[in-house]
Amino acid sequence: MKIAIVTAAxxxxxxxxxxxxxxxxxxxxxxxxxxxxxxxxxxxxxTGNGDTPDADIxxxxxxxxxxxxxxxxxxxxxxxISALMKAFLxxxxxSQFSKGLLDKNCMLAVIGDENGGxxxxxxxxxxxxxxxxxxxxxxxxxxxxxxxxxILEIVLEKQTEDYYRILRQNRKFFSLxxxxxxxxxxxxxxxxxxxxxxNAEKLRELRERAxxxxxxxxxxxxxxxxxxxxxxxxxxxxxxxxxxxxxxxxCKQLTASMPHYYNPQLAGGVxxxxxxNITGEENFSGTLIINESFCxxxxxxxxxxxxxxxxxxxxxxxxxxGKYTTHKAFMVGSLKVRGNFLLLAKLDQLxxxxxx
Numbered sequence: 038m039k040i041a042i043v044t045a046a047x048x049x050x051x052x053x054x055x056x057x058x059x060x061x062x063x064x065x066x067x068x069x070x071x072x073x074x075x076x077x078x079x080x081x082x083x084t085g086n087g088d089t090p091d092a093d094i095x096x097x098x099x100x101x102x103x104x105x106x107x108x109x110x111x112x113x114x115x116x117x118i119s120a121l122m123k124a125f126l127x128x129x130x131x132s133q134f135s136k137g138l139l140d141k142n143c144m145l146a147v148i149g150d151e152n153g154g155x156x157x158x159x160x161x162x163x164x165x166x167x168x169x170x171x172x173x174x175x176x177x178x179x180x181x182x183x184x185x186x187x188i189l190e191i192v193l194e195k196q197t198e199d200y201y202r203i204l205r206q207n208r209k210f211f212s213l214x215x216x217x218x219x220x221x222x223x224x225x226x227x228x229x230x231x232x233x234x235x236n237a238e239k240l241r242e243l244r245e246r247a248x249x250x251x252x253x254x255x256x257x258x259x260x261x262x263x264x265x266x267x268x269x270x271x272x273x274x275x276x277x278x279x280x281x282x283x284x285x286x287x288c289k290q291l292t293a294s295m296p297h298y299y300n301p302q303l304a305g306g307v308x309x310x311x312x313x314n315i316t317g318e319e320n321f322s323g324t325l326i327i328n329e330s331f332c333x334x335x336x337x338x339x340x341x342x343x344x345x346x347x348x349x350x351x352x353x354x355x356x357x358x359g360k361y362t363t364h365k366a367f368m369v370g371s372l373k374v375r376g377n378f379l380l381l382a383k384l385d386q387l388x389x390x391x392x393x
Contacts, residue, residue, distance in 0.1 A: 038105040038204060040065050043097070045072040045111045045122040046148055052179060053110050055190050056146070059197040062294045068104060070097045072121045094128055102137045106204045107171070108144040111162060116154030118147065118162050129169045138171035142208070144200040146177040155180055174208070175200045288319045288350040291357045291391055292334065295325060298389040299332035307387070309380055312342035317349040327387070344376035359390030 040060055044053040053069070060067050075093045101107050111122035129137050145162050149155030155178040163173040177196050179189065292313060304327065311325040324342060326333045348356070352371045355361050363384045366372035374381055 038065055039068055039100075039103065040106045040108065040204070041068045041070060041101045041104040042108040042110065043070045043072065043101065043122075043125065044109075045119050045125070047073060047112075050110070050148075051190075052146060052148060052193060055193045056108060056110070056144075056197050058293075059194045060201065062290055062297070063198070063201050064290060065201070068100050070100065072125055075125075094125070097125075098128060098134050098137055101141075102134070104141075106142055106144070106200070107138065108146070108200070109162060109166070110146045110148070111158070112148045113150050113154045113158035115150075116157040118158050118165075122162070123165070126165050126169070136170065138166060138169040141171045142174040142200075142203055143171045144175040144177070144197070145173050146179065149178065149180045174203045288315060288354045288357075289321050291354060292321075292323065293336075294391070295334055295357070295388055296332040298391055299327075300387055300389060301330040301332070303386050304329050307380075307383060309344065309377070310339050310342040311380065311384075312338055312345045313353075314338075314345070314347045315350050315353050316347070317351060319350040342376065344374065344378075344380045347373040357388075357391050 042053065042057055042060075044050060046053055057067050057069055075091070075097070109122065109126075111118040114120070117123075128134055143166050145159065145166065147155055147159040147162060149158070159176055159178045163176060166173055175196055177193070292315070306329055307327050308329060309327045311327070312322070313325060314322045321336070322338045323334055323336045324339045326335060348366070348371065352361075352366060356363055356366050356372070361371070363372060363381050367374055367381060
């Protein structure tokens, strides 16, 4: 699945990089659209008189329209989103792009400035997306003081993984009102429980909510369809399905995702930097950082790492997916190791087996 990330946060933005890297590690095809590179093309568009937008903007919007999901990242300026993001979103009001965000699940992130206003800016961004027919599946407000904190990266990764699950599970949202002046209000379709009585109550509430709204014929059909589907599921209950596991494609993606499979409860105070050099069909290097309960992978090599691992990409993939232990791969000569050999024995305990 392709996911478009639209950012107005500048060239060195840590938030955009974290979201992009997390989605890439989960095996998604990420299309990064940096609005600061298109800045000269904005002003003067759209005029509402049939003008054609700049080619870069035209291509960017079509990338979003063809994507399975869209992430919008904007700084807060004086209690609202930046003019750059607002000007870009205004292009969706043109007739040829009017359905560009229709029913698309979006992740919204606003980076606060020193004057605050993060919440107001996030509400404005959500309102604009809703007016264009999109769903604000995930909202993240980032105060200015939190931009450089390490905990922010962990929170962003968690929220991005939640957004990934929403897209993969194809969660549906629906609207019970179409009052554009008040902003479209979307609600997630209610989940069924194991209690038949509770399910019946949810169906009754759904019909009552619909009855209190002035619905168009199309919306009436939507409510009837949702009621029909829920009734079928109520009469034919199914076992709940576990969330889909990340689909990782390459050895590099598997390696970069190692922190997600880290077992901190087994670390026992381990603090180490492990340099990893992979050759063969894939060639890349990086450093695995372990600091007790914290683990991260960096695409840089530390010359003074505690242990150095070298392997062919096929061998390393087999190690990560559990076909071989690191100790066995080392004993048969497939894994070359130098440095602190005690760490080698700990790796199989510290990291769970991955699914290829």
